[in-house]
Amino acid sequence: MHLRPYDVLLLRPGGVGSTPLWLGVGLVVAALVPLGMRGGRRVPVAAWAVGLVALAVGVAQGLMHVHVDALPDP
Secondary structure: OOOOHHHHHOOOOOOOOOOOHHHHHHHHHHHHHHHHOOOOOHHHHHHHHHHHHHHHHHHHHHHOOOOOOOOOOO
């Protein structure tokens, strides 16, 4: 199964029991609201930085193909 980058962002693993795409919009809105608030902005920005790095690693691992010649075919 092939996951698109926005599936990873919205925590949708795919398959039969996967949630609809529109349910993930609330998650994104809830993550963006603290960035617009005044006051302590360091924590939301730090959380966004960690989240974006984790998303980038997840997408990179999803695109990576590993083939080992030393192992016999199943």
